[in-house]
Amino acid sequence: MNEADVRAVVLATLKSIAPEVEGEELRPNRPLRNQVDLDSMDWLNFLLGLHERLHVEIPESDYARLITLEDVVGYLGAKLR
Numbered sequence: 886m887n888e889a890d891v892r893a894v895v896l897a898t899l900k901s902i903a904p905e906v907e908g909e910e911l912r913p914n915r916p917l918r919n920q921v922d923l924d925s926m927d928w929l930n931f932l933l934g935l936h937e938r939l940h941v942e943i944p945e946s947d948y949a950r951l952i953t954l955e956d957v958v959g960y961l962g963a964k965l966r
Contacts, residue, residue, distance in 0.1 A: 891939075891962045895954065898934040902927050913954045941965060 896908040903921050911920055918928055932943050932951070941964045943951075951957050 886939075886962075886965050888958060888962055891965065892954075892958050894938050895935065895957055895961065898938055899931060901934060902931045911954055913958075916952050917954050917957065918952075935961065939965065 896906075896911075899917075899921065900906050900908070903923060906921055911917070917923075923931065932948065935941065935957075936943055939961060941961055943960075947960070951960055
């Protein structure tokens with residue numbers, strides 16, 4: 886799975902939590918939760934959705950590393966290699 890594929894899954898998962906999100910409007914290097922206005926429960930559901938779709942374990946200890954869209958895509962891409 887290449888970076889574009891991972892990004893597409895991330896955006897689809899995000900839209901399932903926050904349907905109003907327009908992926909092309911997101912800034913890849915800005916904090917994702919602030920751009921989309923996700924509360925902690927929505928953020929957890931987003932991460933769990935990524936786990937379900939990609940079958941990638943995301944330990945709670947790594948949550949703090951997943952701040953921007955770039956962070957999430959890069960993290961998942963590395964786990965999928």
